[in-house]
Structures are given as C-alpha cells and as structure tokens.
Amino acid sequence: MKNTRFANAPKGSSLPMGEGRGGAVARGLRNNNPLNIRRDGQAWQGLRDEQKDKAFCQFKSMAYGFRAAFITIHTYMAKHGLCSIRQIVSRWAPLKDHNNTDAYIAVVCELTHLGMNDMLWWSNEPQMLALVQAMAYVENGVLIGTNGSMNEGYAMAAESIRLRQKLERQKAG
Numbered sequence: 001m002k003n004t005r006f007a008n009a010p011k012g013s014s015l016p017m018g019e020g021r022g023g024a025v026a027r028g029l030r031n032n033n034p035l036n037i038r039r040d041g042q043a044w045q046g047l048r049d050e051q052k053d054k055a056f057c058q059f060k061s062m063a064y065g066f067r068a069a070f071i072t073i074h075t076y077m078a079k080h081g082l083c084s085i086r087q088i089v090s091r092w093a094p095l096k097d098h099n100n101t102d103a104y105i106a107v108v109c110e111l112t113h114l115g116m117n118d119m120l121w122w123s124n125e126p127q128m129l130a131l132v133q134a135m136a137y138v139e140n141g142v143l144i145g146t147n148g149s150m151n152e153g154y155a156m157a158a159e160s161i162r163l164r165q166k167l168e169r170q171k172a173g
Helices: 062-080 085-092 101-112 125-140 149-172
Strands: none
Touching (some): 062 085, 085 101, 085 125, 125 149
16 A cells, blocks of 8 residues: 655654555545544434444545534534644543543644644634544544545535524524
C-alpha cells in the first residue's frame, strides 16, 4: 500500500492510505463514516437507505460522513463549550468507553501541530479540516479525506449550520 505524508505531520513521518490496520479495510471506510459515528436515532443527511452495521452509521458517500463529523464537532463547540482538542476528544472517545483518550489526544495534537489546550475556532476552516482528518486517522488507522470529500463535508456542514442559525434568528425575532 502506498504511503503518503500527512499534511500536518512532523517532517519525515509517513502514514498509510487506503487500508486499515492489518491490511483490512477500516470500518469507517466501509461505512463512509470517518469518525465512526454511532447509530443513535439521529436522522443524518446522506445516510444509506439500508443500515446493515448495527453499531455505526453508514453514509452514501464519505462527504456525508465528514458532514456529520463536522456538525457533531460544531455542536460540541457551540452547545457544550468544548473548544480544545483535549475537551473535544475527551467527549468523543472517553476513557469510560474503554478508549485510550490520552493517546488519542496525543496523536491528534502531533498531527495538527496544536496543543491539547489550544483554543479551536469553527470558523478556522484549515484548523477544523486538520482536526477532523487527524481524528479520522486515529479512528481508522489510515489517512482519509484527501480527495476533496472532507472539504465537501465541511462546506455542507457549514451551510447546514448557517441555515439552522438563520431559522433560529427568524423564530426569535
């Protein structure tokens, strides 16, 4: 399998693309769900009509999977006030769910070149793209989102959020 350097990885580091750990296609890739969002009844835009995976959402395209990831991150930031890698990852992959949260945070920090407590901004698109790409790497063991699907997902999420905020302002006014 071809290796490529992660856009923000330390010089000389090389990350696998395409296949997950051990050569198998990662579940997140099979499901077009880069952050492995669990099924919880949420009617995400772009879900496949038939959901064969009992635990995780399956999307029609990777762009829709990224869209759901970005909307979730935005909710963490806007509704719950979680604005650092440490805060976001601690909620996303908590220790109580048998995750190695500290290792997850360390990898995301290394790949994004951000500190665990640095303030993140939803409006900083390059920062959000780096965050989600790094989280997708941890979730799947491979570099994904390099073919434009991640950018498309961010754009779709930003538009959905903008429209939702506009409707909320109209209701309030």
